[in-house]
Amino acid sequence: MSSPEEEVRLSMRVMINKEKTKVLFAIVDNNLADILLSFLTLPLGLIIRLLKKHYGDDEVPIVGSLNTLYDGLANLDSSHFRTEVNKLMLLNPESSLDADCSKLQLNIYYDTQPIKYFSFENMDCTSVIMYHDTERCPCGKSMNKNLKVFTVKTSSFLISDELRMLPNVTGSYLQTINDLGITDTDGALQMTFTIGFNQIMELLKWSLLSQSPLTDLILGKSQIHKSSSIAKFELFILPPADMNEGANSSSTKFKVKATLHKSTRKLLFVQAEEDLVDFLFSLLTIPIGKVESLLDSNTCLGSIDNLYSSLASLNADKYLKTPDAKGWLLDPKLPPNYISKNQYMIFPISEQIYDFKSGSCKGKPLAFVYPNNEGSYVKGPGMFMVNDDLTVTPLCMLSTISILNELKIPLWFTHIESITSTYALTNGLNPVLEKLLKRKR
Incomplete structure (x- = not known):
């Protein structure tokens, strides 16, 4: 070589x-x-x-x-x-x-x-x-x-x-x-x-x-x-209806708290547990x-x-x-x-x-003998912040304020929703978020 x-x-x-x-x-x-x-x-x-x-x-x-x-x-x-x-x-x-x-x-x-x-x-x-x-x-x-x-x-x-x-x-x-x-x-x-x-x-x-x-x-x-x-x-995963034989029914749902821009409905970031972060990182192995x-x-x-x-x-x-x-x-x-x-x-x-x-x-x-014999890469319990560009960081108040300041968005101009979804972020999650916002109006 x-x-x-x-x-x-x-x-x-x-x-x-x-x-x-x-x-x-x-x-x-x-x-x-x-x-x-x-x-x-x-x-x-x-x-x-x-x-x-x-x-x-x-x-x-x-x-x-x-x-x-x-x-x-x-x-x-x-x-x-x-x-x-x-x-x-x-x-x-x-x-x-x-x-x-x-x-x-x-x-x-x-x-x-x-x-x-x-x-x-x-x-x-x-x-x-x-x-x-x-x-x-x-x-x-x-x-x-x-x-x-x-x-x-x-x-x-x-x-x-x-x-x-x-x-x-x-x-x-x-x-x-x-x-x-x-x-x-x-x-x-x-x-x-x-x-x-x-x-x-x-x-x-x-x-x-x-x-x-x-x-x-x-x-x-x-x-x-x-x-x-x-x-x-754009990295995304097909919805369950299009993946009849591929879905892992035992672990397909992720619970997140999504922070949105009120006027544009843009997804800014989500608060997620280790299971979603583990899933996102596992995409890099495909x-x-x-x-x-x-x-x-x-x-x-x-x-x-x-x-x-x-x-x-x-x-x-x-x-x-x-x-x-x-x-x-x-x-x-x-x-x-x-x-x-x-x-x-x-x-x-x-x-x-x-x-x-x-x-x-x-x-x-x-x-x-497998290094990840626990069934996952990321250790829990833990909370993380995932940006819309899929940047993952540990969740803390300072990081939340920092990203809002970087985006020049005041805290009062955001909206938080709790969501359970089988989709990935960005293209997959945004349709779900839009429906939730419409119901809130």
């Missing part, structure tokens, strides 16, 4: 229009196709961490409310979490496909520790824990052994400017171009574009924020230059591919919708290393230790069973 200083460089052939203002399509080999598809495996929180690491706090691209949700998590004292590991898990969320992605030719995970599965010092014990060596086995021993897993591979593809992806099939070039929606190739120019770590990070950014990520990457024609002007992505699956490939995530839809139409038996790889990417599972009892949706858990062969433990199946 290379660092930016020792990076592998890959190349792709690119066709641009004669005015040199737009990329028509690119031809990529299996290595670049793998990297592009790996974006679907990235948890939302990991995306924000990688962007912050690469661009810095002052220039980090704004992906809606994900940035403020992540920053609120980072700034929240560890005493609010069940263990230090729980907070670290949310700040550095893992994917069930991390082991595969770690073997990409050019890996954006370069600054993360390689995925490890720790077993215990006691070789007669069959417990194992994922990713973290700070836990202790029920038998009292610590962990110091790690295991490894393997990768997948794809073929050659044509990629449109909007990240529509089709196999590069010999003899059907014109049909493929037509299928990509490209109608004018008159005077088109061919070039070779070299890709390193920085270009992959740029491609990740533009794939989330733009409808023309290849043009933005290769020709630099984007109108988006500063983080403050980047298109917003991979993009799962977001696409939940929202039927109809998100505001730039060109990711096109990439996801293209993969859904791909012949997995012919173009992916294994047919299972398609399902892994289209509907990625959460690692076993990333399930919270406060998650609104029920997610499938990856089944990872290993035989550890060493000493007296030859051939024994290993059972996982």
Whole structure:
């Protein structure tokens, strides 16, 4: 796994229009196709961490409310979490496909520790824990052994400017171009574009924020230059009526006290207990591919919708290393230790069973020990303030007054309502608040 200083460089052939203002399509080999598809495996929180690491706090691209949700998590004292590991898990969320992605030719995970599965010092014990060596086995021993897993591979593809992806099939070039929606190739120019770590990070950014990520990457024609002007992505969860099979009926309701602006009916912030905060933080662990699956490939995530839809139409038996790889990417599972009892949706858990062969433990199946075995990340009881941009802070009178002063809203110009809702904040909660205000008039 290379660092930016020792990076592998890959190349792709690119066709641009004669005015040199737009990329028509690119031809990529299996290595670049793998990297592009790996974006679907990235948890939302990991995306924000990688962007912050690469661009810095002052220039980090704004992906809606994900940035403020992540920053609120980072700034929240560890005493609010069940263990230090729980907070670290949310700040550095893992994917069930991390082991595969770690073997990409050019890996954006370069600054993360390689995925490890720790077993215990006691070789007669069959417990194992994922990713973290700070836990202790029920038998009292610590962990110091790690295991490894393997990768997948794809073929050659044509990629449109909007990240529509089709196999590069010999003899059907014109049909493929037509299928990509490209109608004018008159005077088109061919070039070779070299890709390193920085270009992959740029491609990740533009794939989330733009409808023309290849043009933005290769020709630099984007109108988006500063983080403050980047298109917003509103994070929300579908209501129960639209999630017939996904609702966790045992823990779907959150009680909050919402503070509203009286005249505009804008939600300013809510007072919430630890269950809602736990739910919001758990959103950071969801991979993009799962977001696409939940929202039927109809998100505001730039060109990711096109990439996801293209993969859904791909012949997995012919173009992916294994047919299972398609399902892994289209509907990625959460690692076993990333399930919270406060998650609104029920997610499938990856089944990872290993035989550890060493000493007296030859051939024994290993059972996982989970850092969040209490069923949640955030410790209760506790009260928090959640802003409309999903910034989470401990609730206190000073913080309440501070945010009102920051918004230049006098206390008497607010209205408080107690609400029980299955929805997230912002888009999901505002319709409920409007109905309550109408009843008050």
